[in-house]
Amino acid sequence: MPSISNKGRQMPASPIRRLVPYAEEAKRKGRIVYHLNIGQPDIYTPQVALDAVKNFTGNIIEYSHSAGNESYRKKLAAYYQKLNIPVTSDEVMITTGGSEALLFGLMSCLDAGDEIIIPEPFYANYLSFALTAGARIIPITAHIEDGFALPAIDEFEKKITSRTKAILICNPSNPTGYLYTREELETLRDIVVKHNLFLFADEVYREFVYDGKKHTSTFEIDGLEQHLVVVDSISKRYSMCGARIGALLTKNKEVYASALKFAQARLSPPTFGQIAGEAALDTPPSYFDEVVTEYQHRRDVMVGLLNQIPGVKCPNPGGAFYTVAQLPVEDAEDFCIWMLSEFVYQNQTVMMAPGSGFYATPGLGKNEVRLAYVLNKESISKAMECLAHGLKAYHQVKELAM
């Protein structure tokens, strides 16, 4: 039997999906599992997007342009321009999810052995895309004590080598919900320009910012134009994760031309997703007002209740719909599995994502979990009550075992 590649062996299994069998087993036993582990929103997709797909009148589901339908790119460029992101339709490439945009960007900018600096904790799949591109992730640790703010500039300087090609940020952040300030982005700009690096900015949660704050795009920061590759996605924005539509934005013509060659190889992004995505741009602003208000309430409920649990520490994130909390346990993964396999409270339990999967530095995040507030407030309240009881019971079990 031939052996698989080293790459295939090294590819990390999803730290979240690893727990799925335990959740499935719990459900088979008839238990209610509150899924705070993944970013699958329960918010309805805008009707205008669903209708557009239903109203498809073609007789053939044809390939589109490799960069995506021109009509969609034009409309998207207009949407970005309204947000002070000055891109034309030729600087926008429609991709199969934000994932593909990041992969095309990494492939276009980094060779095998090149380094990309990413503040950790970070979205776990960045590891997979870096490995696919053969690039090395160099983490810079952000800390729960200051809500996972951008680490100090000298932390970056220390990590920059001759192999450093890029810095990657997610703003607002998955998993921490941290919203970068304009000053932090300007700090990043200074490093990036000084060392002639690319800046990858994953801005897929752009719309989800709270407390009246405003999201600042990296495109609004002067001097970054030729350095910037922005990853976007409609998955969370319009609650249409399954459409598999994202976008790559760059004003760097070499990067765009290279990404387009990768795009041509895979022919085109999905037709129906593009139809839904283009129509979704007509979603009334009231949709977002409601959604953002709803998420903010959910965040307030979750973070408030979390901080009432003895030993739990949780910052108040400014955006996205995730938060990373510190739990009074030694091994959060063990605790998460235990919650699914051993614990039950009023026939309910909670599924969370263990924090260590979001760190590249071994040993970090072991007592942290990521929680997504993608359920309604009532479910979140119940899940937090469940978690509080779970932590208590877990300690009793651990003490007994000692």
Next chain:
Amino acid sequence: MPSISNKGRQMPASPIRRLVPYAEEAKRKGRIVYHLNIGQPDIYTPQVALDAVKNFTGNIIEYSHSAGNESYRKKLAAYYQKLNIPVTSDEVMITTGGSEALLFGLMSCLDAGDEIIIPEPFYANYLSFALTAGARIIPITAHIEDGFALPAIDEFEKKITSRTKAILICNPSNPTGYLYTREELETLRDIVVKHNLFLFADEVYREFVYDGKKHTSTFEIDGLEQHLVVVDSISKRYSMCGARIGALLTKNKEVYASALKFAQARLSPPTFGQIAGEAALDTPPSYFDEVVTEYQHRRDVMVGLLNQIPGVKCPNPGGAFYTVAQLPVEDAEDFCIWMLSEFVYQNQTVMMAPGSGFYATPGLGKNEVRLAYVLNKESISKAMECLAHGLKAYHQVKELAM
């Protein structure tokens, strides 16, 4: 300005899409361009697939399982079993087009510097996927004289080194239309088993075989089980290229587990494509009877007319809907561009794919073109008439220039 990756620079531009600006210019001048250059069929998508999408009743377009919806995988496994392809739903992975299946397969089996042997001419995008995976393509030249049959076994033996990890075939072949015999597949099996290689088989044109012949899947060849990675796609089968749905089939559990990790990183294949694809499995057999009859007639018309043109040589392909023809020109790419930019016959011209883009060996295929018979018989006849006049006029121009 930071510089892009070597990979991005080396990535080949699509040899077909390179001619697009010339075609666009011809159309701007009001000319009819017969597109024989790409495999975008004009056949209607089965109504049952279009209806399934229209009847989507969900309120949220959610992520699916990373391996694709279980209901779809089960139905697909039943479809394969009917074709003597004995896979279970756990050995089928739904991918974003056949492209992604091939990419996941290559990533899972080959490391940087590993070699994959491919009979040429081959589907041009194999180059791009190999480059993405860091693998080296080692071509073995098939010849137009014997209709692009599998090269002799000792040609393969000569190319095998310690870095050889796999052989890749496309059956029936894009671009040649060649349909491999059972004996040829057994020859491949012997090489693959002897040298402990993977065999990648791109079988996306499985249904399109003519003259009463039957397609033999590599899965029907004994002794290949652990070596086999089959790439499939619904793009051509149901004329739904834009659905972006394919599949990876393997009984090798290590390969499947690795591919699944790549699949998890990109989250899930497109929801609407999966809905359409699952429904398409209920397409009545009469649909294929009609489509195959239609393509066979088109092939007969095209190949017959091609061989009537002085100096043109074209084998009679057994499957798919492409053929590679030799033209009486020195540089087919120059001729193809000239046809679009300089030539016009009764306000019409023809777009073809230059042959050299389908060869890895420099200099080969220079007097060849790939033609797709994806237009109706009347259009094909007109296109061939146009081509005959074009060749005549091109020779006059070239002689005058001498």
